[in-house]
Amino acid sequence: MNQYEEEDLTPRSEEEAAEMERDFRAAIEKSQQSEKGWRFGLPGNEEQDARLERVFRTAAARRMVAARELREKEEKRIAELIQLPLFPYPEATRIVSNDMARSALFSATQGADRKTLKDTVLATIDGIEIIFTGEQLNQDDHDLLMQLVDFARHKPFGEEVTVPANVILSALGLEKGKSQHEQLKAGMKRLLTPLVTIRNTKKRLTYYGHIIEEAVQDEASRYWIYKLNAKMRLLYDKSSFSQIEWEGRRGLKRKDLARWLQAFYATHADPFPLSVEFLHRMSGSSAKELWKFRENLRKALDALVGINFLLAWEIDAKSDLVSVQRAGKQKDNQLSLPHISHHLNQSGKGTQ
Incomplete structure (x- = not known):
């Protein structure tokens, strides 16, 4: 031997x-x-x-x-x-991957403004790199993903999930007509087809693949059978996701920038001031002029106060920094950031 x-x-x-x-x-x-x-x-x-x-x-x-x-x-x-099944979280909430929410992966754009991208480096915060090939995703697609993840919450990640199309539409707050079913099909296709690379440089973790692994619809019963990409589970580790109050988010329908801001700020326990230009770039907004984005931003921040996600906000006239005050308590899996020093008025609405 x-x-x-x-x-x-x-x-x-x-x-x-x-x-x-x-x-x-x-x-x-x-x-x-x-x-x-x-x-x-x-x-x-x-x-x-x-x-x-x-x-x-x-x-x-x-x-x-x-x-x-x-x-x-x-x-x-x-x-x-x-x-492992997903880390337990309240029934009234949906979860977002922090790495996804802190980027332009699900942009603040209308469906008509979608672009087809190829090997495009998307805007992200420091420590995250995302390269995307496919039809641009927006907040409607993010809502669909949140709900599909929620339907799979009691199963090992990547296991087959069967759910009626009408149940998905109801969960998304949509009607159940023909156009809504076609909208759901289009959304499923958009989550199936793009090739996404997400790299977290701090955790030394890189995800390559599609968001949904596969999906089949029984056209007679309209049941959907789908699988999330099992390797994507790493992006939903219990220290890597944040919770969003679902009824409040459903109240932001067609308010794309407000929904993007909600997901982004949900990953920050105590957000520090950020520039309007930074939020413009990070959100993937289709607004070409910064003044127009700033106008949309004010409306979006007001909408977040309206659903009790924010207590108050302010855009500083000199620095153009956006300060927000979150409602609720800090979570362990959210970023702990410096306290906002800007004054916020008691009405909730910021300085215009």
């Missing part, structure tokens, strides 16, 4: 064998370039070379096994995470 067998250093695949050979060759090359110590391959050193080769090959094999064990450990961790 050789040393590889005693220590179980035998490669388990062609890839591992190739990896071990590359490691060994690199060690030999380094030895040949060494100015000190034994130099491999010199004439008359065959016996010493044989011993050195055994040492190098054993070291390469051990590094290969260590890399395998690390890889298997990570795969096991991910597999266990994927098999």
Whole structure:
């Protein structure tokens, strides 16, 4: 029995064998370039070379096994995470992935303003990178995703979910006519087709794939059968999502910027002032002029006060910084940010 067998250093695949050979060759090359110590391959050193080769090959094999064990450990961790149902949250809320909500992935645009994007780097906060290929997504699509995730809340992430189309429409606050069913089909297709890369640089985690893995509709019964992408579960780890009060959000129908702001600010426990220009860029708003966006922003912030999501807001006339005060208590999975120092009036509406 050789040393590889005693220590179980035998490669388990062609890839591992190739990896071990590359490691060994690199060690030999380094030895040949060494100015000190034994130099491999010199004439008359065959016996010493044989011993050195055994040492190098054993070291390469051990590094290969260590890399395998690390890889298997990570795969096991991910597999266990994927098999867990979503972290419990109140029935009256829906959850958003913080990485998605802090970006222009689901933009504040009307359906008519959608663009087709290819390998487009979307606006995100520091620490998140998103590259998108497909038809642009908006807040209607985000609402649909929130509801599909909610229907899957008691199942392992990525398991098949069956739900009547009318139940989905009711949950979204929509009528059940032909046009609404067509709207639902279009929304499902938009979540199925784009290719999305989401990288969290702080967690050193990258997601590649589609948002919905697959979806089928029984046209006779109008039941939908769908699967969320199981690997997307990593974006909904219990420290990676925030909750949104659903009835309040349904009251923001057709208010795209207000819905984007709600999702964005839901991920911040105590938001610090941000510039109008920053929110314009981050939201993916189709408003071309900043003054027009600022006008829309005021209306959107008022709408968030109206549903008791915000207590108050202000746009500073000099700095153009937007300050908001959240209603409710801080959650552990929200960003803890510096307290707003700007004065907010008691009516809830900000300084115009």
